[in-house]
Amino acid sequence: MNIAEILKTLNNGTRQQLELMARTILTRGRSHADMKELSRHASEFNDKLLRIENKDQDYLALLFILAQHLNEINLGSCACSIVEKPMYNSPERLEGILEILSETFNEKEYAVCIHSRCLACGKEYESKMVDSGFGQKVIWKEKVQRS
Structure with a gap:
């Protein structure tokens, strides 16, 4: 899991790239360490969600799930809570x-x-x-x- 690439996509990606990024993180092999590392950037995910237009929220549902999950991990939940x-x-x-x-x-x-x-x-x-x-x-x- 390349955190720099994920953050680049988060900040500069199109709607489709954001959805594919979230889908990849949530559905492909990852470790507890990967998710713990990524959870350090939970606030950046939340900031991005605040800037998403209402019309895009359904399409980006996995990004919302990922952001919520990263917040939980950052607060001490285990990655298995997914x-x-x-x-x-x-x-x-x-x-x-x-x-x-x-x-x-x-x-x-x-x-x-x-x-x-x-x-x-x-x-x-x-x-x-x-x-x-x-x-x-x-x-x-x-x-x-x-x-």
Whole structure:
């Protein structure tokens, strides 16, 4: 993850470049260290959001999600909290944040179930990929760890 390139796009990019940048950061392999480093620039993301025209807000939804997520990380949240965001985030897209422990197919629900664990804080998650409309959605649930 090249922070200088990200900041350059943030400050000078077109609407499409901003959306592609946010999509790339949120859906491609990244590490906790990458997100922590990027979260140091959360205020720059927020400043950019204040300058976005209303007509562009829907198109740039992922940029808003990314900025909110960076704020949370900057305030001490773990990068795995991205699973709580309203976007398609399969465990495979969170490589570098989560480790996949097991994968099963639930015939009754016709869903792929994945058990994963955060590489930094150790939280465990159960996710289900289910068909939804013309695509798929992922339903996340934090697994309660028993002592």
